[in-house]
Amino acid sequence: MADNTDKHTEIEYWSRCLAQVGCTRDRVLYLRFYDHFFPRLQSWLLGVTRDSTLAEELAQETMLIVWRKAAQYDASKAAASTWLFRIARNLYIDQLRRRQVQSRGRGLLTEEHTWFAEHTADAPRVRLAIRQLPQQQAQVIYKSYFEGKSHQEIANDMDIPLGSVKSSLRLAFQKLCTALRP
Amino acid sequence: MSNNHHPDEATLLSYAAGVLPESFDILLACHLRECGHCRAGVAEAEQLGGLLLEAIEPVTVHNWAGELGLLETEPQLLCNPRPDQICVPLPELSDPTQRQQPLPAPLQQLLTQGDTDLPWRWLAPGIKQIRLVTADAGLRLLKIAPGVSIPRHSHQGSELTLILQGAYRDEQGHFRPGDLSDAAPELEHQPVAEGPDPCICLVATDAPLRYRSLIARLLQPLTGL
Ligand SMILES: [Zn+2]
Numbered sequence: 108m109a110d111n112t113d114k115h116t117e118i119e120y121w122s123r124c125l126a127q128v129g130c131t132r133d134r135v136l137y138l139r140f141y142d143h144f145f146p147r148l149q150s151w152l153l154g155v156t157r158d159s160t161l162a163e164e165l166a167q168e169t170m171l172i173v174w175r176k177a178a179q180y181d182a183s184k185a186a187a188s189t190w191l192f193r194i195a196r197n198l199y200i201d202q203l204r205r206r207q208v209q210s211r212g213r214g215l216l217t218e219e220h221t222w223f224a225e226h227t228a229d230a231p232r233v234r235l236a237i238r239q240l241p242q243q244q245a246q247v248i249y250k251s252y253f254e255g256k257s258h259q260e261i262a263n264d265m266d267i268p269l270g271s272v273k274s275s276l277r278l279a280f281q282k283l284c285t286a287l288r289p
Numbered sequence: 290m291s292n293n294h295h296p297d298e299a300t301l302l303s304y305a306a307g308v309l310p311e312s313f314d315i316l317l318a319c320h321l322r323e324c325g326h327c328r329a330g331v332a333e334a335e336q337l338g339g340l341l342l343e344a345i346e347p348v349t350v351h352n353w354a355g356e357l358g359l360l361e362t363e364p365q366l367l368c369n370p371r372p373d374q375i376c377v378p379l380p381e382l383s384d385p386t387q388r389q390q391p392l393p394a395p396l397q398q399l400l401t402q403g404d405t406d407l408p409w410r411w412l413a414p415g416i417k418q419i420r421l422v423t424a425d426a427g428l429r430l431l432k433i434a435p436g437v438s439i440p441r442h443s444h445q446g447s448e449l450t451l452i453l454q455g456a457y458r459d460e461q462g463h464f465r466p467g468d469l470s471d472a473a474p475e476l477e478h479q480p481v482a483e484g485p486d487p488c489i490c491l492v493a494t495d496a497p498l499r500y501r502s503l504i505a506r507l508l509q510p511l512t513g514l
Pocket of ligand 1: 294328
């Protein structure tokens with residue numbers, strides 16, 4: 108495992124790598140990116156879907172989209188990890204609801220892309236902030252991001268009131284945002 | 290347009306993580322369309338998601354060594370797509386780099402054409418509703434006549450309300466179009482439509498409301514609220 112300093116540069120390294128794949132279509136560089144992120148995506152998707160076949164399919168699909176849409180990626184707007192997270196999450200939600208959507212014939216509301224350029228995160232600082240969270244706050248963050256649980260499901264899991272889930276998440280989010288900002 | 294009432298940060302985080310019931314996602318997408326403040330909050334939660342993804346330990350975090358152990362011994366097996374895999378055509382999806390929220394037809398119609406020919410149904414004196422089809426069946430449009438109030442209630446679960454037209458007030462303050470009420474479970478409130486026009490709002494709930502008055506409770510099975 109790389110130490111914290113390497114980790115910090117790693118986030119930026121992968122962002123540069125993805126931007127370059129977008130410009131040059133460099134297959135070797137893409138495969139390096141793939142090797143780094145595919146197992147992470149698969150692990151994350153396994154947590155939220157609890158289905159190893161589906162997790163692998165969605166991770167594959169995410170990486171295919173990365174290859175196809177890499178030219179759209181703008182390293183000055185977001186880290187590669189943010190971009191990847193959004194794509195995987197969008198695919199996961201789409202997969203969850205696709206069948207119902209098709210049968211209903213609805214309109215689509217597309218997210219407007221007035222996203223603000225994110226600050227380059229000091230990843231070790233965020234990691235430190237995560238480690239310093241009180242146990243309950245760390246648990247609600249973990250259950251939200253890694254187990255795909257809603258507030259109510261977390262309240263049931265942990266046997267705490269819904270209001271405590273929301274306030275723990277809110278406090279944790281505020282602390283982690285402070286660590287994200289320069 | 291700047292709004293006075295916004296969702297709880299916990300709600301924004303769960304929206305970004307993709308873990309809210311569909312009804313809540315739809316309602317938030319409608320608020321985010323107009324609220325840069327909350328879009329910035331979602332973007333931060335997504336950045337956090339990316340950092341967590343980057344930091345994940347593929348095998349040890351989940352301890353599913355049986356399935357993922359392969360990655361340790363044969364990483365090439367799973368990690369290298371063959372060139373032909375790269376070219377497999379995907380089913381025609383919406384653009385996955387952007388989050389796209391499908392809207393139920395009556396809501397779509399309301400947002401684009403306004404309140405014309407919508408299939409409102411009587412719910413209670415001065416209150417009409419349209420139940421919207423979602424996976425979790427927790428979304429409805431309410432149209433409240435001026436001066437009419439929703440019976441005082443508290444919540445067993447979460448309740449999000451987004452004002453689409455008109456205005457209302459409750460114990461938390463005044464709500465205008467674009468404002469979102471993220472009712473804390475302990476909140477007991479009695480929203481009243483304000484102003485000369487009916488108040489149309491989008492309401493997402495994940496559990497039945499708790500009405501205070503006996504009559505409202507007796508009516509509950511009929512109204513479904
Ligand atoms: Zn807002």
